[in-house]
Amino acid sequence: MxxxxxxxxxxxxxxxxxxxxxxTAGARGPALxxxxxxxxxxxxxxxxxxxxxxxxxxxxxxxxxFEVTNDVTNYTKAKxxxxxxxxxxxxxxxxxxxxxxxxxDAERDPRGFAVKFYTEEGNYDLVGNNTPVxxxxxxxxxxxxxxxxxxxxxxxxxxxxxxxxxxSLTPExxxxxxxxxxxxxxxxxxxxxxxxxxxxxxWYNDKDETFWVKYHFKTDQGNQTLTQExxxxxxxxxxxxxxxxxxxxxxxxxxxxxxxQVQIMPLEDxxxxxxxxxxxxxxxxxxxxxxxEVGRMVLNRNPGNYFAEVxxxxxxxxxxxxxxxxxxxxMLQGRLFAYHDAHRYxxxxxxxxxxxxxxxxxxxxxxxxxxxxxFDGNEGNKYHYYPNTFGGPEPDSSAKEPPLEISGAADxxxxxxxxxxxxxxxxxxxxxxxxxxxxxxxxxxxSHLVNAKKELQIRQTAIFYKSDTDYGTxxxxxxxxxxxxxxxxxxxxxxxxxxxxxTNWYV
Ligand code: NDP
Numbered sequence: 001m002x003x004x005x006x007x008x009x010x011x012x013x014x015x016x017x018x019x020x021x022x023x024t025a026g027a028r029g030p031a032l033x034x035x036x037x038x039x040x041x042x043x044x045x046x047x048x049x050x051x052x053x054x055x056x057x058x059x060x061x062x063x064x065x066f067e068v069t070n071d072v073t074n075y076t077k078a079k080x081x082x083x084x085x086x087x088x089x090x091x092x093x094x095x096x097x098x099x100x101x102x103x104x105d106a107e108r109d110p111r112g113f114a115v116k117f118y119t120e121e122g123n124y125d126l127v128g129n130n131t132p133v134x135x136x137x138x139x140x141x142x143x144x145x146x147x148x149x150x151x152x153x154x155x156x157x158x159x160x161x162x163x164x165x166x167x168s169l170t171p172e173x174x175x176x177x178x179x180x181x182x183x184x185x186x187x188x189x190x191x192x193x194x195x196x197x198x199x200x201x202x203w204y205n206d207k208d209e210t211f212w213v214k215y216h217f218k219t220d221q222g223n224q225t226l227t228q229e230x231x232x233x234x235x236x237x238x239x240x241x242x243x244x245x246x247x248x249x250x251x252x253x254x255x256x257x258x259x260x261q262v263q264i265m266p267l268e269d270x271x272x273x274x275x276x277x278x279x280x281x282x283x284x285x286x287x288x289x290x291x292x293e294v295g296r297m298v299l300n301r302n303p304g305n306y307f308a309e310v311x312x313x314x315x316x317x318x319x320x321x322x323x324x325x326x327x328x329x330x331m332l333q334g335r336l337f338a339y340h341d342a343h344r345y346x347x348x349x350x351x352x353x354x355x356x357x358x359x360x361x362x363x364x365x366x367x368x369x370x371x372x373x374x375f376d377g378n379e380g381n382k383y384h385y386y387p388n389t390f391g392g393p394e395p396d397s398s399a400k401e402p403p404l405e406i407s408g409a410a411d412x413x414x415x416x417x418x419x420x421x422x423x424x425x426x427x428x429x430x431x432x433x434x435x436x437x438x439x440x441x442x443x444x445x446x447s448h449l450v451n452a453k454k455e456l457q458i459r460q461t462a463i464f465y466k467s468d469t470d471y472g473t474x475x476x477x478x479x480x481x482x483x484x485x486x487x488x489x490x491x492x493x494x495x496x497x498x499x500x501x502x503t504n505w506y507v
Contacts, residue, residue, distance in 0.1 A: 010040055050311070051346045052101050055146055056112045059095030060105075060190060060243035061310035062250055063301035066090050066117060066260070070293045075211050075264055076203040078323030080119035081294065089118040089360060092299060093313050094190040094246070097129075098149040104235035105242035106226060108185045108444070110176075113195030113217065114315040115297070118360040121399075125319040126215060127339065130187060131180070132196040133424075134280045135173040137415055139334020145170070160451035168459035171493060171502050172281045172415075174467055175425040181444040182428075182437060183225035189245040191256040192224035199317070199332040200278050202325045203264070208402035212265040212277060212327060214284055216291055217258040228444050247302050255300040261291035278329040279415050282424055309356045314343035322399045328406075330415075348372045365393040422493070426468040442471075446478040457481060459506050462489035 008016045016037050023035035031038065068086045080088040095112035096105060111130040116123055136145055148166040152159040167173045179185065187193035197215030204210045226234060234241050249256060263284050270277050277284060303309035316339035317332060326332055343351045349371040351357055358364065369384045383390045429438065445464075449457050457479050465472020465486050472490065476483045492505055 010037055011044070053342070053346065055097050056095040057101040058099055058103050058105065059093050059112065059310060060246045061091060061093040061303055061313055062246060062299040063089070063091050063303065063309075064255070064297060064299035066115075066295055066297045068295045070295070072262070072292070072294055073205065075205055075213070075262075076323040077206040078119070078124070078203075078321050079121050080117055080124070080321070081323070090297060090299075091116045091118075091309070091313060091356060092297075093310060093315065094242070098146070102239070104239035106186060106231040106234035106239075108180065108228075108231065108448075110180060110185075111187060111190065111193060113193075114313075115195070115217075116313070116315055116319075116357075117321075119321050120361040121321040122362055122364075123319050123357075123359050124321045124324060125315040125317065126197050127315045127317045127335070128195050128197045128215065128217075130193040130195055131176060131184070132198060132214075132216070132283045133176050133179070134198055134331060135167070135176045136170060136331070137172055137279050137281050138330050139338070141170070142331075142334065142338075160448060161453055161456060164449060164452040164456040164460050168456055168463060168506075169503055171463050171466075171505065172421045174422060174463050175281050175428070178425040178428055178441065178467070181448070182433065182441045183227060183444075184223070185444070186226040186228065186231035187242075188224035188226055189242045191221045191246060191249060192219055194218050194223065195258060199280055199329045200265075200327040201332075202327050202401075202404075203262075204323060204325070204402050210267045210402055210404070212267065212270055214263045214289075216261040216263070217297065218261060220257040220259060220296075227440060228447065246299075250299060250302045253300075255298050257296055257298040259296055260294045262294055263289040263291055265289055275420070276415055278327050280329055280331045281421065308354075312347060312351070312354050313356045314339075314347060314351050314354075316340050316343070322401075325401050350374050367392065422463070422467040425464075426471070429468045429471045438471075442474045442478060445475055449475070450479060454481075458485060458489065462486050462506070463493065466490040466493045 008019055010016060019037075022038050023032045024030060025032060033039070065087045066080070067088075068081055068084050071084055072081055080086065093112065093114045095114075096103060096107055096109045097112060098109050099107055112127075113130050114125065114127045116125050136142065145166060148159075148162040151157055152162060167177055184193070195215075195217035199214075201213050201215070202210060203213045238244065246256070263286075265273070265277060265284065273288075275282055316336075318326075318336040318340055320326070326336060347354065350373050352364065353374070353376055367384050367386050369378055383392055386392060429441070433441065449460060452460075458481055461472055461475045461479065461481055463472075464475050472486060473483060475481075476486045489506060493502075
């Protein structure tokens with residue numbers, strides 16, 4: 001019997017004779033350095049953790065497929081979208097944003113919604129959120145913004161003053177703040193929420209005709225949310241509830257799915273549309289750019305090992321395939337750098353070789369070599385430079401992206417304030433929300449904002465008032481603020497004033 005058991009070995013394959021008793025000098029003596037098995041085991045244990053993601057640390061993932069259900073070849077030549085019925089393998093990671101790896105899934109927070117398509121032209125990553133917009137529209141502001149969502153440098157606790165100070169000095173955030181404090185800020189599970197590419201992207205077809213595009217993943221399970229009270233209870237009862245729910249649903253073969261839609265904007269509309277379509281704090285109204293169905297995404301496979309597939313999964317908005325590329329959205333431009341950079345730091349320069357990150361439907365072939373953890377054969381004896389006459393890989397000019405006309409001075413331009421920062425938050429409040437959704441929104445904001453200093457309450461409420469007078473008035477009344485002061489302050493939030501610097505708008 002004993003011989004049939006698998007044999008325990010060291011990391012280098014040598015048999016281990018005993019895994020219960022440390023080698024000591026005498027039965028009651030000190031441990032010996034020559035117990036190399038003990039040393040290896042303890043040393044490896046000390047190195048089990050890799051750096052936690054600064055954002056999106058807590059996540060859950062699953063595999064599945066994407067199937068094309070509608071012909072979009074007029075807009076893009078991406079091969080994985082080339083035929084109705086075509087299926088492409090995907091891996092998806094959902095996450096919360098601000099909390100650490102052990103934080104609760106039910107916290108009020110945007111949710112990450114990252115999809116990796118393993119296409120025959122290489123991996124295409126769409127690294128979005130469950131909200132169609134973002135708090136800020138310039139990547140220079142990102143580290144500051146995230147610091148305010150994290151812990152106070154002295155107390156090491158979350159800080160409502162930092163939170164509302166930054167947001168009230170950054171009025172462009174009010175649209176995302178309104179979504180975050182609606183019940184959509186606490187989705188029931190990862191299965192019951194939409195995903196959005198958020199940014200504007202570029203699509204081009206085989207005639208090099210170019211379009212701007214926005215992605216929407218609509219949950220087929222129906223949008224379901226937790227109330228603030230339910231979310232708070234869930235945080236205590238089961239901090240991993242959404243992670244558990246996704247895994248268990250897939251085990252039960254209740255495979256979650258999303259209907260994928262795109263909004264398409266003709267190239268020339270970008271210059272003349274009523275606002276800058278590359279501003280990630282805005283949506284494109286459905287009436288102007290109606291969503292078109294593209295396909296369906298189904299998740300039907302749980303990862304066999306969390307660390308290998310989910311913790312090491314590395315997505316980048318810079319992973320494009322021919323037919324899809326970036327727009328001039330500044331936040332996207334910043335992310336094109338930041339994601340690869342984060343993964344090189346977190347996982348090492350060869351993170352693309354890890355099975356979850358490596359292309360599956362095509363083989364990677366280039367002249368990059370060496371580096372930490374080059375755990376494949378490092379391309380053996382193949383030459384490692386280009387051009388060469390030894391049959392190495394050649395660039396493929398058919399993968400060329402059509403050129404984009406650009407003009408203007410190199411400068412630190414701001415997004416034009418003709419972009420009204422308040423109208424879409426107001427529309428969401430007035431036009432989209434039901435009475436009870438509005439009640440929840442007001443209650444959710446008030447219970448958080450009440451913990452900030454009075455001056456911050458006033459400043460932030462003026463921003464809500466500017467978005468919608470009823471919205472601001474209700475918050476003002478609940479916080480027992482002086483409504484006349486709020487009204488006066490909100491007049492300083494002048495729209496369409498190019499000279500206005502919103503960082504000091506309240507002065
Ligand atoms: P529509 O009435 O055509 O669309 C409203 C959208 O709002 C729907 O996609 C709906 O998603 C979504 N929605 C409903 N409740 C909430 C909520 N609490 N938080 C966030 N989204 C919600 O209107 P418009 O296209 O003219 O847009 C009006 C407003 O709707 C926008 O200012 C924006 O705030 C919001 N919105 C718009 C989106 C867009 O791409 N146009 C996308 C998402 C939100 P669902 O159908 O899945 O319930």
